[in-house]
Amino acid sequence: MLITCPYCGPRDVIEFTYQGDGNRERPDPASQNFEAWNAYVYDRLNPAGDHNEIWQHSGGCRAHLKVVRNTLTHEISSVAFVRGDHGRGDHGSAARRKAEDKA
Amino acid sequence: MMAEYSAFSLLANALKGNKDWKPAWRKPDPKASYDVIIIGGGGHGLATAYYLAKEHGITNVAVLEKGWLGSGNVGRNTTAVRSNYLLPANTRFYEHSMKLWEDLSHELNYNVMFSQRGCLNLAHTPAQFDDYARRGNAMRHLGVDAELMTPAQIKRLIPALDISGEARFPVVGGLMQRRAGTARHDAVAWGYARGADRRGVDIIENCEVTGFLRDGDRISGVSTSRGDIRAKKVAVAVAGSTGRVMQLAGIETMPIESHVLQAFVTESLKPFIDTVVTFGMGHFYMSQSDKGGLIYGGDIDGYNSYAQRGNLPIVDEVMSEMLALFPGLARVRMLRSWGGVCDMSMDGSPIITTGPLPGMYLNCGWCYGGFKATPASGWCFAWTIAKDQPHDFNAPFTLDRFHRGLVIDDKGQGANPRLH
Numbered sequence: 001m002l003i004t005c006p007y008c009g010p011r012d013v014i015e016f017t018y019q020g021d022g023n024r025e026r027p028d029p030a031s032q033n034f035e036a037w038n039a040y041v042y043d044r045l046n047p048a049g050d051h052n053e054i055w056q057h058s059g060g061c062r063a064h065l066k067v068v069r070n071t072l073t074h075e076i077s078s079v080a081f082v083r084g085d086h087g088r089g090d091h092g093s094a095a096r097r098k099a100e101d102k103a
Numbered sequence: 104m105m106a107e108y109s110a111f112s113l114l115a116n117a118l119k120g121n122k123d124w125k126p127a128w129r130k131p132d133p134k135a136s137y138d139v140i141i142i143g144g145g146g147h148g149l150a151t152a153y154y155l156a157k158e159h160g161i162t163n164v165a166v167l168e169k170g171w172l173g174s175g176n177v178g179r180n181t182t183a184v185r186s187n188y189l190l191p192a193n194t195r196f197y198e199h200s201m202k203l204w205e206d207l208s209h210e211l212n213y214n215v216m217f218s219q220r221g222c223l224n225l226a227h228t229p230a231q232f233d234d235y236a237r238r239g240n241a242m243r244h245l246g247v248d249a250e251l252m253t254p255a256q257i258k259r260l261i262p263a264l265d266i267s268g269e270a271r272f273p274v275v276g277g278l279m280q281r282r283a284g285t286a287r288h289d290a291v292a293w294g295y296a297r298g299a300d301r302r303g304v305d306i307i308e309n310c311e312v313t314g315f316l317r318d319g320d321r322i323s324g325v326s327t328s329r330g331d332i333r334a335k336k337v338a339v340a341v342a343g344s345t346g347r348v349m350q351l352a353g354i355e356t357m358p359i360e361s362h363v364l365q366a367f368v369t370e371s372l373k374p375f376i377d378t379v380v381t382f383g384m385g386h387f388y389m390s391q392s393d394k395g396g397l398i399y400g401g402d403i404d405g406y407n408s409y410a411q412r413g414n415l416p417i418v419d420e421v422m423s424e425m426l427a428l429f430p431g432l433a434r435v436r437m438l439r440s441w442g443g444v445c446d447m448s449m450d451g452s453p454i455i456t457t458g459p460l461p462g463m464y465l466n467c468g469w470c471y472g473g474f475k476a477t478p479a480s481g482w483c484f485a486w487t488i489a490k491d492q493p494h495d496f497n498a499p500f501t502l503d504r505f506h507r508g509l510v511i512d513d514k515g516q517g518a519n520p521r522l523h
Contacts, residue, residue, distance in 0.1 A: 001414045012416075013414055013416060014416040018405050018406045018521065020519075020521070021360070021407070038505070038506045039356070041449075041505075041518045042358045042449050042505040042506065042518055043356035043357070043358060044346075044356055044357060044358065044359060044360050044520075045346075045355065045356055046346035046356075046357060046359055046360050046361055046407065047346070047350075048344075048346070048347045048361075048409045051407050053406070053407065069406075071361070071407045071408050071409045071410070072409050072410055073410065074408065074410055074414070
């Protein structure tokens, strides 16, 4: 299984760490809604077909990735950064934007 | 009932040219309705049907199997049977299973080749050895056999094992359950199938469930690729396909993820190892079949999958672990590898319960340890279906335990199914 990292290109799955189901939404840390927390921790869609999931390129650029992968065929149809739409070479963009704002 | 298989019947049939053997189970067409429908013709579903008929006198039962009988995990596992758990709920349940295993060939009049050759967990650090002592004590406290072994004892038991100080992970001891062992997995499916069939259960193969019938809120049957079938009770025992089947019933989420587990077998060797051995510094287990092949496996691949086939990193890892323990196997050829879909639960323990919908019963969450549970799983599930309440053995294995803070996490891994 190859995952095409937006920075590094196609790499073997052994370079990546599976972070699990990407459909879950973590409640606000201050939330006292037990049902929402329970659902976040324990409940899974577990589809047979396209699955939204989170991988980290832990043996490479270390970016966290949103991956859509088919659980019946292992075919990957999309890979994107988890945070925002920053593209190639855009590391530290928040810090750079801050600097640009000052300038 | 006179035993269908015996020395006498073997002789009598031999004299008649072996023309009169009956098939082990019929191929009936589905009836319009049953008292109980069991979805899933694997080991657990067939055992459930058998015990429903045998223990509870409920024989108007259909087992619906999407493929052919035994095509799923009951024919894909590495055949180990053990009851060496830490937590009381698991120990009691799996020990009940062990006791059923010990009499299973006789019970079914079918040789399941249950062989109590022992299961040895290797410890590689003093802390791990202490942990095994704790687990062994917990087992003995509940009446299950367990003994600690020294490296010298282990060397006598498994001469091929590298226990020298030169090993990458030196062996400092082990925890042995002598009553553990292996069984012929296909024979378990066939034996339960024949036992259920002869008591009147209809085993219907190539019959895929495509939806559920409802009577108000209540589940009242199933739609299948061979037509609608009504039933007073519908039981689901579909292991890795639990998510798919529950979605047909409108239940979107479950505390389950489906993952792929690979297994391997080598070419046949002369007697090499006469026990089940597990590696403590990774995840690896191995035994030798009566045919001579070494049967072994390791971790699940670690990502959601329904594919029944895995990827190469795990193959590489499992082989590395095998060679760390048994350097002498370096030139043995692997004959086959395959994969099965495991229903990984959020605490590593199973679910055997009434519900979650009226008229429905659920059996799932076996992770990759379902084979050894087959007799007790069927026995407890049959009890739960017949009496509409769980037996003491499966009362802790509820579906709502995750939302009530009553998880049974033997490994202490948290709600992370790929780590159980």
